[in-house]
Amino acid sequence: IIFKDSNEASILVAQEIANLVREKESQNKPCILGLATGSSPIKVYEELIRIHKEEGLSFANVITFNLDEYYPMDKNNIQSYFYFMHEHLFNHIDILPENINIPNGKVSAEDLYQSCIDYEMKIKAVGGLDFQLLGIGRTGHIGFNEPGSHLNSGTRNITLDHITRVDAAPAFLGIDNVPRKAITMGIGTVLSAKRIVLLGWGANKAEILKETIEGEITSEVPATYLQHHNNTTFIIDEGASSEL
Ligand code: GLP
Numbered sequence: 001i002i003f004k005d006s007n008e009a010s011i012l013v014a015q016e017i018a019n020l021v022r023e024k025e026s027q028n029k030p031c032i033l034g035l036a037t038g039s040s041p042i043k044v045y046e047e048l049i050r051i052h053k054e055e056g057l058s059f060a061n062v063i064t065f066n067l068d069e070y071y072p073m074d075k076n077n078i079q080s081y082f083y084f085m086h087e088h089l090f091n092h093i094d095i096l097p098e099n100i101n102i103p104n105g106k107v108s109a110e111d112l113y114q115s116c117i118d119y120e121m122k123i124k125a126v127g128g129l130d131f132q133l134l135g136i137g138r139t140g141h142i143g144f145n146e147p148g149s150h151l152n153s154g155t156r157n158i159t160l161d162h163i164t165r166v167d168a169a170p171a172f173l174g175i176d177n178v179p180r181k182a183i184t185m186g187i188g189t190v191l192s193a194k195r196i197v198l199l200g201w202g203a204n205k206a207e208i209l210k211e212t213i214e215g216e217i218t219s220e221v222p223a224t225y226l227q228h229h230n231n232t233t234f235i236i237d238e239g240a241s242s243e244l
Pocket of ligand 1: 143
């Protein structure tokens, strides 16, 4: 769906999430949300905070799983996705701290593999992701699933693509400070979500969105795997749609 204005689009996405949270609450069920970082979802989070404050939407029945975290990364570091999520959403809503899940960027090398398995198992244990919010990187990554990622991949440690590190460099005050690795949910994890919404704003996403939406399904552009999913919507603005 192509929108003139990314603000208007973000508000609609937030409303869909809010409706899902309410629906699950009315069924006395937890609502399992997969969340993303980056600039793309910020307005969605702002709108969810507004709905919480002004319309009384409660997140008490919500369990979240974030897509990814840099590795190694201390959660108190302002560049961490832990910090980002608290700053842009969690500190402003009534979600229970124990219901927030973000890959642990501080786990030791020996425990890393098991912590990825545990993350995956925890998503399954609560019944799987009801909704997954995504952005897209210029390499075609979703989460941090860089080119070469397998269709059935699960949560794991991954080496970041050079382009991804270049894009992250401003936030880290230089590429030398950008971690070389990350922990990310896998393509398989993302595709297991019952509903997926990918956000893309601006002309610098136009080329990769063309490849993602119109190109052949290939591990070279991991976001093309979304073509396999039967309930995914790409919500993009005019700039991002300019190559379609
Ligand atoms: C990072 C995140 C991705 C995100 C991407 C795009 O690489 N790991 O999940 O989609 O950035 O970020 P932005 O939304 O700022 O363009």
